[in-house]
Amino acid sequence: MIFPTQKEIVINSNISGLKGGFGQSTIAHELGHWVLHINQQVVEKYIDRNDTEIQPFLCRSSQSLKEREWQAQYFASCLLMPKYKLIESARGRDLTN
Numbered sequence: 001m002i003f004p005t006q007k008e009i010v011i012n013s014n015i016s017g018l019k020g021g022f023g024q025s026t027i028a029h030e031l032g033h034w035v036l037h038i039n040q041q042v043v044e045k046y047i048d049r050n051d052t053e054i055q056p057f058l059c060r061s062s063q064s065l066k067e068r069e070w071q072a073q074y075f076a077s078c079l080l081m082p083k084y085k086l087i088e089s090a091r092g093r094d095l096t097n
Contacts, residue, residue, distance in 0.1 A: 004043045009034065027078055028081055032075030039067055 001010045009030045011018070018026065 004038050005046050024080060028076035028079045029072045032072035034076060036071050
């Protein structure tokens, strides 16, 4: 769950396997939601007004949220991709196009 005006991401510590790769993936996924799905300008306006009325952001799997979940997972995959794999895949390609 994301609390935008507190700039806080809360992850349920009771989820088994949060240590290691699964935990890193979970954190990266939630960062993806923060970067892609939270309007930072709106949040800053609420903070400037000292208003905490923005609802927490909580994504659960459902048909209407599938695209957001895919985007957050793709963000996490890109963020956590090992550098050597990126270099290997980029060899001979123009990544600016």
